[in-house]
Amino acid sequence: MGRPPCCEKIVVKKGPWTPEEDITLVSYIQQHGPGNWRSVPKNTGLLRCSKSCRLRWTNYLRPGIKRGNFTQHEEKTIIHLQALLGNRWAAIASYLSQRTDNDIKNYWNTHLKKKLQRQNGITNEDNIDMTEMSSCNNNNNNICTNSKRIANKGQWEKKLQTDINMAKQALFQALSLDQPTSSISPDLGSPKPHHSATATYASSTDNISKLLQNWTSSSSSVPNTSSLSNNRSSSTGEGGVLDHQSLLSPNSESGSVDEKLNLMTETSIFKGVSKPIVDTEATTDDHSSLSLIEKWLFDDQGMVQCDDDQEDLIDVSLQGKNTDNNCQDVF
DNA sequence: AAGCGTGGCAACCGCCACGAG
DNA sequence: ACTCGTGGCGGTTGCCACGCT
Structure with missing residues (x-):
């Protein structure tokens, strides 16, 4: 017999994640960094199991994930x-x-x-x-x-x-x-070929990109690496956290969400992630x-x-x- | 066009390891 | 030394899209 489910007591939502949930989760992790998953549903109001949040992040939302066909x-x-x-x-x-x-x-x-x-x-x-x-x-x-x-x-x-x-x-x-900078695969954020036409939100990485892009207005320049480095250096033990605004704010400097997410990989907020983001x-x-x-x-x-x-x-x-x-x- | 079967993928479940108390 | 809570991992399931008949 294993332990009881981690979220047995509360009503948890199951099934595919909605764009709103994704945004909530990404925003929270932007601010607090990954880890302490138990607090995520509490603090975000997500009706999701902490495990579910972690899985969603690590398997789908985490920057630097390449999707699509395997080479x-x-x-x-x-x-x-x-x-x-x-x-x-x-x-x-x-x-x-x-x-x-x-x-x-x-x-x-x-x-x-x-x-x-x-x-x-x-x-x-x-x-x-x-x-x-x-x-x-x-x-x-x-x-x-x-x-x-x-x-x-x-x-x-x-x-x-x-x-x-x-x-x-x-x-x-x-x-x-x-290697102070990295260039994450351009594949990041691109829709999976197989499910590119699917109506199911959860099956399309592109959708969250588009959705997040709705949160951002047109912008001119990409945050430079040095500013990220500053963030990193001034961070707490959890690691440098990108300014939340840099990802989601309409006044954000960065053009695409994918770019922003990619840039997130350069920060150390993902230290807690089991799989290291690799400097490609x-x-x-x-x-x-x-x-x-x-x-x-x-x-x-x-x-x-x-x-x-x-x-x-x-x-x-x-x-x-x-x-x-x-x-x-x-x- | 409709029904059925299959493939692919996201998400869930259950167990284990490990650290904190 | 022991218990408990949490995160991590691997196996499995369920849903959806697509192709075939």
Whole structure:
């Protein structure tokens, strides 16, 4: 038996989020930063469970989320990481800077699983768990068996996660010093192809952009990075919070909501977000230097490549073969 | 044109980990 | 050391759009 639902006592609304709710949530997070989700419904008046607020933010409203079709590069990355990590979507998502774990999970379940099934000539009747199957793509069957056995709570997971987190943390620290600005994918805010015509609000990122744009009037210039830096430096422990006005005020300087949301990623208010916003410029500047983790991911298929999609990956410049070693050690 | 089946995605549910008291 | 509250994660469900008959 698990704990009772977090919002059992109060009447909570379920189902798709409305634009008004989204705005309320975004506004609140703009002012207070993410985190302390329990207080969000209370303070905003949203009739939503705190969990629901958090999910809505992390999976949909959070700036820097790339939506739309997965690139081949992303696809291959997911396949490889899934084979290595299993269904640990959050961990996998940490390597795809702009994708949410939910997105990756959905994509795996709806596309990649079937694709792999086709490639491996496995029929649905076989009812083979693709998670396990792909895990067994590793060379060592014993590894496969053992890792499956301890897949859910094994200590190797913690070690692996710790190693990854440490490496990433070091990288982010380095990047944050060297790369003051970022350029989030232009895909952000673009409507998802599949649901672009849908009438359902919740299915269209574009809608919230449009809606938010109604809150903003025409404007001339984009807030410069230095002002953001000032915000950051003058922030509290929660991190620098963009002036609420900069996002929603009619007098805002910034042109599009997407731009504003993108800029939000540059502030540190998202420190509390589980998945770090990645400075993509660091990766796009030097496409020629394929990161070790990517090499490692793609080596076995001899498909080391450097295309436009590469910017989607975190350039985890881990030392030497550490990543490889870490991953193998834990097995 | 209507009915049905399927696919895709957002959101919910239940469990776990962890920190605070 | 223990309990409780909260956040995080992965699995699953429900809804909607689309395609096929």
